Amino acid sequence: MNCRDERPIFYWGRIPDTLRERGARVWLGGQDAWGTVAGNAAQLKKTVCRVLEQEQCNKVNFIAHSKGGLEVRYLISRLGMAEHTASLTTLSTPHHGSRTAQWIGAQRVLAPYGFCSNRFWRLLGDEAPCFKETLRDLSAEAAEGFNRLCPDAPSVFYQSWGACLAGNLHDPVMALYAAACKPLDGETDGLVSPESARWGVYRGTLERVSHQDLADALKRDLPNFKPRSFYVNIVRELAAKGF
DSSP: OOOOSSSSSOTTTTHHHHHHHTTOOOOOOOOOTTOOHHHHHHHHHHHHHHHHHHHTOSOEEEEEETTHHHHHHHHHHHSSOGGGEEEEEEESOOTTOBHHHHHHHTOGGGHHHHHHHHHHHHHTTOSSOOHHHHHHHTBHHHHHHHHHHSOOOTTSEEEEEEEEOTTOOSSHHHHHHHHHHHHHHOSOSSSOOHHHHOOSEEEEEEETOOHHHHTTTTOOOBTTBOHHHHHHHHHHHHHHTTO
């Protein structure tokens, strides 16, 4: 949300190049920064179809951060892509929604900001930015309906990680967001609580790691978290499982 994975800011930091250097075939999704879950899933399907054709493969493995995990789940369950999906790994995805996002979406005072945001991101390449509907998609209320609508596909392996900043100030922006989210969502990585991030096989909560750290958006290592090594291990595990 509020970022595109290929431009103008390279959202995934050093991760794609690190994986490619080790022989992985890596594609970026290219979804809208402020697109709805359903709309972005439709965009993602076009990307996956290109991957299947150009790589001459039958299935792909998804690694999704934040709202991207919801878009992949919609793609798998509602857009007929389960047969082309080997696995889905989600990182701080709000599977169970955000009460803070629900509260923000209800504030009419933000309507002018939403209008400006839609215009700004359309100029940067979004096909259908929709600030209001995107926030609604992330609400705790919407999550209940979404989870009923998008059950897991039996043939797909699902795993997830959460993260918790817990007052750490190494990422001041996320620390500020975490403080704003705490009254409604408790401890978060700045945006998403570990409880909301649980889906499929829950691999654990990464402590003192921010929402941005988890995607290597700041291109830095922490004493307790090395993003490049973390992603290399994810891919190695998936390969070892035969995915």
